[in-house]
Amino acid sequence: MIFILLIFHSVQPAPATLCTSRVFCQGPLLHTVQMARIFPDSKTFVDLKMIHDEKTTLRNFRRFLNTNQQKPNKTQTKKFVSENFQKHSEFENWVPPDFTPSPEILSHITDNEIRNFTTNLVKIWPQLARKVRPEVLKSSQLYTIIPVKNGFIVPGGRFREFYYWDTYWIVEGLLLCEMYTTVRGILDNFVFMVKKYGFVPNGSRIYYLNRSQPPLLTLMVASYITATNDIQWLNQNIKFLDLELHFFLKNRLTHVVKNGTKYHLAHYVSHFGTPRPESYFEDMTTASSLPNHEKRTILFESLNSAAESGWDFSSRWIVDQYGGTNANLADIHTSRIIPVDLNAFLCQAFLKLGKLYSLLGNEERSGYWMEKGDDWRKNIEAVFYHKEDGIWYDWDNVMGKPRRLFYLSNFVPLWAGVYNLDKAEEVGHKAAGYLVTQGVLDFDGGLPTSLTPSGEQWDYPNAWPPLQAMVIFGLDQSRDPKAQKIAEALAQKWLHSNLECFYQTQKMFEKYDVQHFGESGNGGEYTVQSGFGWTNGVLFQLINRYYTKKKR
Template sequence: MSAAAVELGDAGRNAARIAEVAPADTLSPADRYQELFVAVQAGRVFSDSKTFVDCAPLHDPEDILDAYRARRSLPDFDLAAFVHDNFRPEHARESRYVADPQRTLVEHIDYLWDVLTRQPRQHPVRSSLLPLPNPYVVPGGRFGEMYYWDSYFSMLGLAGSGRLDLMRSMADNFAYLIDTFGHIPNGNRSYYLSRSQPPVFALMTELFEAHGLCRALRYLPRLRKEHAFWMDGGEQLRHNEVHRHCVRMDDGALLNRYWDDRDTPREESYLEDVTTAAQGRRPVHEVYRELRAGAESGWDFSSRWCGGDGALASIRTTSILPVDLNSFLHKLETQIAQLSGACGDQASAQEFSRCAEARKKAIDRWLWSDAAGAYLDYDWQRDHRRDHLCAATATPLFVGVASPMQARRVAETIRTRLLKDGGIATSECFSGEQWDRPNGWAPLQWMAISGLSDYGETVLSQEIGRRWLSTVASLYRREHKLVEKYVLQLPPEGAHGGSGGEYPLQDGFGWTNGVVRRLLQDMAAGAGEGG
């Protein structure tokens, strides 16, 4: 069957399923509720800005807005009471989940998949949740929707747990999102539609094929659509011009940056963004765009995106060409080339092979630092390579774009500068932001472990894995949970969950579960082979 025929079959099945669930409201809460939205968020009716934008309206949204406009000037009007009369907060189900301390770590993770699974028929009507045709896994805690790059790392564990049913469902959900919106949003919420997240769908399709789920060729049309989203307007750029995600360098190379199409406060962090923008001297809409672009990176937030003082108000994400984004796009181009060749489309195979080779040369030219022995982000506005070393330096190894020499140099740099008691450090900077020291994150551990292993740096790869598993297991033994991020400098009493950022530490937690489950599986397989 051709890729086009498969696409039509998938679309038909998804359309039939989506017709059974609540219709999507693609207007974001800020657009839908206008001045009511501003009043609720600025007045801190809920302690977490995300709570209101995730609420389900109890009546028609237009009627709610009309009622607010009619009553807000009355002397006895109570905004909080009005909100609670007209909206239902969607409390996280897993907040009521109590772990069984008798379960092993593997048993705990295997059990949690069902706790973290959401069903299409659970979608509340007229809320910001974008309905999906199939069940899906959410991260946990305050994150009750499916996130793009989180899901890849969760899938690693789903495969280890034998939950190919959920992997298949999520694969078709991502295909549905691309078919419907032209890209995969940050998450399946209307307020995430203006941005994506690190493009890892190509990695997902490899995972599906590796586990016998389906042929990656099935998703070729979606991979091409995703590439078109990230490269929109790029071909028309002249030297030193930019458009959306694309930047044309002065040597003609085309590289990418993170971007968001809107320049208003993030709706899920409205008051936080307004406060941040007020602390700087730039026009506030510029700061809002940079914050949104930082959220698209998945590293929200980090000194990686900030100016010299490291303050969040100095954020300048769109000025930076990230190592990880361009590595993922190289993987996407390579995957499209291979799959196009497999289905006999040699013209497309050659086209995307040229794109991948051009990007590899651009990564070497602009993002590789021989002096540092590392891949570093590039500031295209200030025309210099940034000296901010972070765990993204392992991403070229993870996707196979590094040379053996570069891999050896990166391994030594990681060993001497980023390796800590509990795993690989996110960065070398203590900024107070969550994507910096002292926190460690599961996806960064996995990309370093896997990338180093692929290049024969087995000792370092295994050491990072051992330290990370020790960190996670230490907290699990004491508190019987897995969390979003961990402190890597271990105190005498054992591991602690990470800190910093805009919200309290979350437990659940999708990508930690996925990476740990996969590492434990690999460790067991290695022990079996050794025996």
């Protein structure tokens, strides 16, 4: 049986838009500056402001090359950059108008220590709040920032713009702090992106236009509507949720054959065959061992595709000649892996969108999306679910078999509720048993992302907040007593480890180390970042579920 998953709608998506800037996205100027390594972080250069327009900047660059016999050194390159670019704050420090230091959730927390910690978390929101300056809106061609009119919450650290999937957990935290106006503005920013580009890019920079991220916009909207019942906003904007999902259906599908049956499912794929501008030097270094241009192009596409997954980088995308992970980042093959989490995110979005259409009385569109979600759920069970192990696995589309490896992404269908809910307790019980058999419940600092110590940041020993949340809430929602008991223990461990780290450092981090209670994570291509938007959002969810007398 073949499932053809295409949709037709009056609003048609724009093609995936690649950044065409010859300064910040591709070309000899970018190559020269980034390979001179005048900044320790490649992102620093592509976040600068051009002093002149692009045409003048490129003319100055050609003159610079000629003056230096086409081979400028690091000092000369640094001088060129200082004469043509400058650091400039694109954002205002903006206090959201609906921010309050004492949201109602604080009065429902029964534990004094947790209440004090939550009070500190609330105070972080204004520190992460940003709004694009008016002069940037007027002269946006000089910047890489994609200008939006409404304020937003950034992750923190080097991540000074807003990001796609980070924002889902940020939104959940903001809603629990009753910051409904801020959330509506954030959603309006995302709708603007869909209107302009036909999809939501990885983040709000032009150099992110070569890829998206896990599709959680519909879920954000569903949470906002549940909290506010803002049917007017939904009625005005629901067609853009349709449009965004259409982008994935049109641009991210491939076919899978299992037991003679052909299925259409989604994978992460970017056709941007050059280094990521914000990690240019790092990508060129990874490619340095490859013998020819063709292999490097394939590598760059895989690196961009992995960045689209949000898991940049992980052994999850690295494949050796036997289908295992005994290789390095030069052996990344993202698009051959059919990821269980992406397909669960999409299935969840289809079902949520069907319910949102039903709220508006549009039963035709509701039925369309509910049917699509139903079909996709069956495909997820058929392709990804491993009955013997009681868990879902990614599918290796070259080897034609599941990757029976431990990753927390294996639990995303449980969290998303995209399985036969009549068997919720049984499925939850088996998923809890899988955690036990994998031996991951005894780590002091949470659940490891994987059991592979690759040195990449989305691997052991790092623990990431959104993955903890998806496992915990997936187990909890299954209603199986064993699964719920494990979920509560994991929630308590995670919260107290985060709390300990905050007391020691006065910071919240993007990731933590499972080996050591109360310590931040490490590894990957940049140092661990503090802030941190999704960390805080996840904690609000866990505190609301496990530490309040009034469950909301």
